[in-house]
Amino acid sequence: MGDLLDRATAQTYASWFRALADATRVQIVEYLARQARPMSVGEIVAAIGLAQSTVSQHLKILTDVRFVLVEPVGTARHYRINDACVGCFPSAADVVMGRPAPTPIGAC
Numbered sequence: 001m002g003d004l005l006d007r008a009t010a011q012t013y014a015s016w017f018r019a020l021a022d023a024t025r026v027q028i029v030e031y032l033a034r035q036a037r038p039m040s041v042g043e044i045v046a047a048i049g050l051a052q053s054t055v056s057q058h059l060k061i062l063t064d065v066r067f068v069l070v071e072p073v074g075t076a077r078h079y080r081i082n083d084a085c086v087g088c089f090p091s092a093a094d095v096v097m098g099r100p101a102p103t104p105i106g107a108c
Helices: 007-019 023-035 041-048 052-064 083-088 092-096
Strands: 068-073 076-081
Touching (some): 041 052, 052 068
Antiparallel strands (some): 068 076
């Protein structure tokens, strides 16, 4: 029988799962990953079809857990997927089944 997942790692994983526990945030992450370039909020709003304030709130949650990175561009902000962090995201099945995460958490 293996050791219990350490608390800090469990808390990090929980924050990742919470961030993706909303369909709109999953759509934003998937859209940014497919576009593979920094995008303005306006571009994301046009694709998602929600109000700018709603998209901005979702982007804040995604940047807090580092799935999305923000880059200032003049007075605007552009958002892009954080490939390194998203690559660290373990699947729910891996965590539940006690399999090791695909990438060490420190790499994110």
